[in-house]
Amino acid sequence: MIDTGRALHRVRGAAVAALLPRRRRHRHGRPVAACLAGGDSPPVADDRAPAPDGADADPWDREAGTYVDAATITRLRDEARRTRDEVEQLLSDVGYGARSSCPPAVDARRDLDHTTDVDIETLMRIDDLHADRRSPTSERSRQRAERVLNEIMHRVIDGYQVEDRPQSRVVKAGRGMEARVTRAYLRVSLLGRRTAWAERWRAGARVALIGLALGAAGTLAAGHLAAAALIVAARAVVSAASTPPPPTATSHRWMSYNPDWLGGAVLNVGDAVILIGIGAHLQVGGRTAWAALTGAAAVFGLSAAYLRVAAHQEGVRLPRLWTDRLIKDVTLTGAVVLGAAMHAPELGNVPALAIAPVAVALLGAVEVARVAYYVRRHHRRVRRAARVDGTLVADAVAFKTDGDLVYHIPLSGRRRPVLDGVDAVPAGAPHGGRPTGGPPDLGVVRATR
């Protein structure tokens, strides 16, 4: 049954709504709340004092108008369109979006937060550390000061960008592959497990690795390729099973402390020893030129590996690549197995065993290129960071100390001085402030990105 009175009321309301301009209807007419029927409606506002619309109104005023004009609607639509991607990304990062979240950046920021106290303390001690380095009381104090200074320089120059995702697809693919290889090595490793076997293995693995390398070199030099193939394959398995777990302590990770540096040395030296064995085999077979090249590859590969270690000691962070280990293990084993399996171990005019030195030489070249790139980048950042008074240091807050130290912040965007230009609490204030005078030492350099 139709409620005639209500229907008439609606028709009348619609007619009034259609005839009157919207703004006038709300601003100068009765407020909507006042038009609600029934005795429970809130008090009617004074018509002579028109309620303002939208944001002009007091948000707590329940009688205020809510009219939004066409120009505002257009502006809001434009604003929504302009900020859509940014908000979408923000929501994706917290798990509301279709795209996956980005925890590394969040973790990086959190690391920064957790270390703020330590960083500030360290920054305040920088001059003492330099003094310790210049005039040490002991060799140990000098080493300690240098290590802390190196760490500061790393944090200052490279900041916390280690977790930044690379832009290049090739680099992304390379890092993804490296991560997968590292996970695979860690999965087969025995060293990370808390078992009696693992403890025994930890002690014996290095001896086994160097013993197997020497054994492989000896059998290669003696011409027993099948035995050598078995030994080299066994060494690859042993090296995989003795992959050191990554340092769990945060301080160790930051200081890049490698508890198994001796294991790494054993592997690198072992590679060189096996290559020398291959060279000896080629020399015995009358391939003097290839033998010489193999020996050179052994020396070059070892030098490249220790060039990376040396760069690391100089503050250039170069993570060890497990893909490199995989390729070396596969090519060394593959070359010796191929040499043992083939009746005439030649690929064209190239001996099958030469695959190993070629691969090692190529990997060494890649390592040298990496070191050169990282050193150049490091030096470029140092140079830029040292220009405290310049304007081109990206996202950096500079603390002027004796050494022109620059504190790096990974969060992007323009930054202003925090306390610069803010007047102190005037004299006579409860805390009795006084002007500081002079520019503050906290220099903030704007990003150029």
Place this chain on the structure above:
Amino acid sequence: MQGDESTRRPTRGVTPELALARLQLRQICLLAVFDMLPGLQHAGVAREHAVALAAGRAVFDRHGMRPEGGLEGPARRFLRYYYVAPNTGLAGPFFDGDCQPIWDAALIAAMESIRTGRPAQIEYHARLWRHVLEEDRRWAAVRAYALDQALLSFPPSAPRVAIDRYRHRVGALLTTAESVPALLAAWAIDRNPRRLDDLARPELKDKHGLLEHRHMARFLGMTPNALTQSLKRLRRRLGEEMRVLWDIEKTDPTSEDPET
């Protein structure tokens, strides 16, 4: 049904926007911004809008209310009262006293929530957070915070070196700590003593737009407890810096103050 009548919530004092809060949030948003949606979206949500209108009218009928000119006004008033008003504390430090960006954020969030299907509350918080993170606004808020918390008041006997050192440290803390946006937003919102007015109602559960710690924590990728601890650390650290500076007056014999 005498018993039912006695247990029913009295309708006296129920305002239209609170009566409307019984609807789903998406329905309220549809009522508020249906006219503001682009033409193409109208057709997609017309049926939903009709359902929301019917639900809204049913609610008003139950309370004996009869809004003139549709439900758009009460729905927008809902957004303003429960979204803009609790967060008006942000207006001073972040928006130079202007509530317009907060109101705009509420309306845009309502429009976008209809397009994306996400709750308007989440869209709104993301937009507020985006404003909080904007460099210019954030730095303005940092300055306001420093003055409000008297971080720039120095003891008369403190030497220039100590003051400069203090400024370094406080500046670094306010520059580097991850939880600073939450510190500023929480401080600004807490300055509004009426922020919790009328929010403790079951109709508003998960519907009002007050930007709380738990929402900030999510945007920072933390748990609420981690954010609380982080804020505690940061506040304690700022307090310690101030305490150290003020202790200079007692402990530093070589003051540069001309009076001493």
